[in-house]
Amino acid sequence: MVQGPNVRRTAVTLSDGRQLIYFDEVGGGQLHDRTLAVDQRPLTPSGSRSEMRRDVFHDEWITVAGHRQSRTHLPPAELCPICPSRPGHDTEIPASDYDVVVFENRFPSFASSPDERGPFGSGPFLHAPGVGRCEVIAFTSDHSAAFSSLSPRRVRTVIETWANRTAELSGCDDVEQVFCFENRGEEIGVTLSHPHGQVYGYPYVTPRTAQALRSAAAYEESVGRNLYADVLAAEQESGERVIVSGDHWTAFVPFAARWPMEVHLYLHRQVPDLPALQEAEREELAEVYLDVLRRMESIYDNTLPYIAGWHQAPVREFREHAYLHLEVFSLRRAPGRLKHLAGSESAMGAFVNDVSPEEMAQALRKA
């Protein structure tokens, strides 16, 4: 089990059979026995099943998950399903308080394993069961907090949690890639405002990862070096788009940024995934990531819709070419204005960015 020395992990089962795991911070006082708080709700297993369908033009799996239409949508704070349970309001978390908690999504894009994986069908109509795993991570029991307002100690606990989930889901037969991410802000469709992230265990290598790693493989074949390492070295040498740099991590706006605000955070050495991070790297990550998020949020009005995602090596394929890094981006292009993906981006995949990466990097350095 991957976990730091200062985190205690306790797994329990919700009333419909889903798994819930507490990650408690050790050292601040007496710890609760997490097995004592029992889910009082009479939930029946949702039996959610999703289906993957092959897009023969783009060689991609598209997942159809009709049951997600009924998922909880922006409930008022007093009905938040991610807050701790209290008398008269039983939530997804049976305990009355928590540090960080992970649970299986009741409305998952990918559900657990069936007997046969497929693909089934013929001609252009290939389909397969949507196997895999979708988890929710609550970063804090404080409903009104944000990731950027967490303490470095708490971010350190979240890093342990991400590493633990990556290691554990990587061990599932159905999972080919583990993606830890946070969607933040109603503007990008977040349906629950309580600070939380997600972990997807995909049953395939995702299209953008596969494409990037094919490029990295071709580059290594031709040049003999890792593409990500060379990009990091070039950004460090130029310095024009670097925002912050520590002993182990460097954050920069990429040269070919797709989004008006986009920051990539690279480790200074090539590792495949979060479990491979050493202690000092995890410690500095907590500080540097908070610094980056707070700079990004300060650019407009101290709120920012953003998507933050860890790019990790797939579980089986391409591992030797992958290079762990974080990509954070926002669709906000000006106060009150978003960069929407319209015809050029959505239909043709041709991105037009209205903001100069160098100007954004300068603003983020000064922030």
Next chain:
Amino acid sequence: MVQGPNVRRTAVTLSDGRQLIYFDEVGGGQLHDRTLAVDQRPLTPSGSRSEMRRDVFHDEWITVAGHRQSRTHLPPAELCPICPSRPGHDTEIPASDYDVVVFENRFPSFASSPDERGPFGSGPFLHAPGVGRCEVIAFTSDHSAAFSSLSPRRVRTVIETWANRTAELSGCDDVEQVFCFENRGEEIGVTLSHPHGQVYGYPYVTPRTAQALRSAAAYEESVGRNLYADVLAAEQESGERVIVSGDHWTAFVPFAARWPMEVHLYLHRQVPDLPALQEAEREELAEVYLDVLRRMESIYDNTLPYIAGWHQAPVREFREHAYLHLEVFSLRRAPGRLKHLAGSESAMGAFVNDVSPEEMAQALRKA
């Protein structure tokens, strides 16, 4: 010049040098001499320049167009720049009325040709001037209309206009692909509510087109038939996702739909682009496209944010594998709710659709 027998085309020049073209419907009465209405505004050339940057991980060009930040954003109706000019309010269109009009965008993603095309730079930092062409098509002078409220005659004129622009831009040295599209609805970032579409002349083959046509080329190599033609035949044979079918066109929800509401409209024979359409095919297209749009808009509350785009053969590459078709999709997944592209789609390219394609096809057939 590609144009139907019932449309008169007149090109004029705006005060900053941009081209504007009237497409007037012949037969309804006396036509104005379009050269008499002169742009009275003292506009200076915007000198807009954009830059393309190479994303080395995804082998794509990303366009940086900083000048677009200052583009007109949701002006009140009385300040609409696409309405005809009237005393005291000079707009982009000098005339006091028009049928269909095309003009070069003053805030283009791609601007006209420089002396050298590049690419320039080295290592991971390759860039090139953002050459190409961006045009706006106003579908009607009626500010409060919608494409779906146009008459079949007017849609027929729009089809002539698309075919004309495709043929003309395909003749530009800088243009590798012509994309005629409509973004509709504030929810997807449309900044002007007057009914209008756009034409992009890209200086490269766009990523999604290149990917689809590589798949089509591989399929033809292996099976000896066109991939699009086989998909159409399979959809027609199944019938499960077909919405409407005429003598020349069939509309269906694709088997692997990415979006909650998505309709593809295929011609019954393989042609590369809109200029190749025969007269009867253009006539039926006007009727079928209006039928499809009206069905889509009726599903929720008679308004629908949507993106409609023509997939045409690139100008030089892959032409023999391409198959002209239209793709229309909406991000609306329920009344008042949108499908946002969040972490899975935006960061990983892994689409999860909350709506069953078969159920949506059934609803659209009944509409």
